[in-house]
Amino acid sequence: MKWQALFFALVTAAFCLGPGTAAPEQSLREAAWSSGILIGAAVRPAQLSEAAYASTLAREFNMVEPEDALKWEVVHPEPQTFDFSQADQVVDFASRHGMKVRGHTLVWHRQNPKWLTEGKFTSRELAEILETHIKTVVTHYRGKIFAWDVVNEASDEVHAGQLRSTIWRDQPGIALDTGRELRASNRDANEKARSGPEARSAQRDYAYIEQSFRWAHEADPQALLFYNEGADTEMVNAKSDAIYAMVRDFRQRGVPIDGVGLQMHISNLHADVASISTNIKRFTALGVQVHFTEMDVSLAVDANGNASPEDLQRQAEIYRQIAAVCLANHGCAAIQTWGFTDKYSWIGSHSKHTRGAALLFDQNYRAKPAYWALRNELEAGRR
Numbered sequence: 272m273k274w275q276a277l278f279f280a281l282v283t284a285a286f287c288l289g290p291g292t293a294a295p296e297q298s299l300r301e302a303a304w305s306s307g308i309l310i311g312a313a314v315r316p317a318q319l320s321e322a323a324y325a326s327t328l329a330r331e332f333n334m335v336e337p338e339d340a341l342k343w344e345v346v347h348p349e350p351q352t353f354d355f356s357q358a359d360q361v362v363d364f365a366s367r368h369g370m371k372v373r374g375h376t377l378v379w380h381r382q383n384p385k386w387l388t389e390g391k392f393t394s395r396e397l398a399e400i401l402e403t404h405i406k407t408v409v410t411h412y413r414g415k416i417f418a419w420d421v422v423n424e425a426s427d428e429v430h431a432g433q434l435r436s437t438i439w440r441d442q443p444g445i446a447l448d449t450g451r452e453l454r455a456s457n458r459d460a461n462e463k464a465r466s467g468p469e470a471r472s473a474q475r476d477y478a479y480i481e482q483s484f485r486w487a488h489e490a491d492p493q494a495l496l497f498y499n500e501g502a503d504t505e506m507v508n509a510k511s512d513a514i515y516a517m518v519r520d521f522r523q524r525g526v527p528i529d530g531v532g533l534q535m536h537i538s539n540l541h542a543d544v545a546s547i548s549t550n551i552k553r554f555t556a557l558g559v560q561v562h563f564t565e566m567d568v569s570l571a572v573d574a575n576g577n578a579s580p581e582d583l584q585r586q587a588e589i590y591r592q593i594a595a596v597c598l599a600n601h602g603c604a605a606i607q608t609w610g611f612t613d614k615y616s617w618i619g620s621h622s623k624h625t626r627g628a629a630l631l632f633d634q635n636y637r638a639k640p641a642y643w644a645l646r647n648e649l650e651a652g653r654r
């Protein structure tokens with residue numbers, strides 16, 4: 272029996288490694304390569320020691336992004352302490368497997384350490400802290416992280432078109448190089464972008480974002496710098512209008528911005544592909560690229576985390592549509608999912624485990640219909 276098993280293993284290996292690899296041994300990453308798109312996944316460093324996690328990741332993806340390991344609370348736990356150990360594991364893994372790394376994120380209002388949020392710093396102190404943070408982290412990964420989400424989710428979720436009130440913007444906000452302090456303002460950013468004095472006022476509102484991009488660019492002039500946003504800004508609406516106005520203004524004034532990240536967390540089994548496509552077109556017309564940065568399609572699940580077969584098929588169709596819309600727009604350069612196995616996904620813990628099954632592989636690393644839909648689309652849609 273033993274020699275038969277050995278013979279079978281050898282034949283299988285030869286088949287897998289041989290030229291013109293047959294379809295089942297192909298991977299998402301090969302399909303993505305032939306269509307000229309990066310295919311990425313958000314990664315948890317602690318899981319890299321799990322064989323199935325590591326082998327699936329390396330086989331199927333050509334880009335990774337630490338899911339939480341580069342957020343302030345992890346990377347900058349004390350005022351004078353930077354801890355790169357977790358993110359370094361992801362970067363090392365990527366370099367061993369020929370993968371690119373996206374960095375997430377330098378400026379956000381969430382997952383910040385208490386020393387920062389409760390520190391009662393003045394604007395000037397806060398500006399120094401932010402500059403040091405951005406420059407230290409970006410410099411550490413210079414030449415290793417090719418693209419950064421410099422600022423994440425700055426838009427107000429309730430008041431479309433306005434900026435969110437955060438420690439960086441107005442609580443107390445960072446002091447600017449010009450000496451101006453950022454002020455809280457509730458006026459519509461679009462309106463402000465239209466006329467002279469109002470345009471200047473809009474620039475002041477967005478100044479902390481502008482300054483963050485400038486600091487990141489100083490630390491690594493080669494890195495691509497992204498503004499990343501979710502919550503419906505994937506489509507054309509008042510929120511994405513405001514981001515569009517900001518990016519246009521930045522490009523006109525030479526602020527170093529290279530891309531817009533559209534998160535693509537989909538929770539209603541519907542994707543307005545026409546609107547997403549129009550949105551991508553207008554951003555790329557400004558000369559920036561678009562990455563889909565955090566895609567998942569969450570489903571209602573039972574107590575074991577399982578979704579219905581019908582929903583899994585509908586989910587597959589959404590992954591297919593999103594791949595198609597990216598392939599159809601040349602400036603859309605990457606599709607990244609927020610995790611890759613349903614075993615580890617933020618959806619469960621963030622929905623009291625009523626939702627889940629959002630990713631391409633099931634809890635046992637088996638490819639789901641969504642995987643095949645995405646892969647077939649990438650294979651068919653060479654560009």
Ligand code: XIL
Nearest residue numbers: 338339423424501534565609616617
């Ligand atoms: C999520 C992570 O997946 C979780 O592990 C963490 O507990 C909370 O943050 N938008 C973002 C991501 O930009 O950083 C968030 O990630 C998901 C929503």
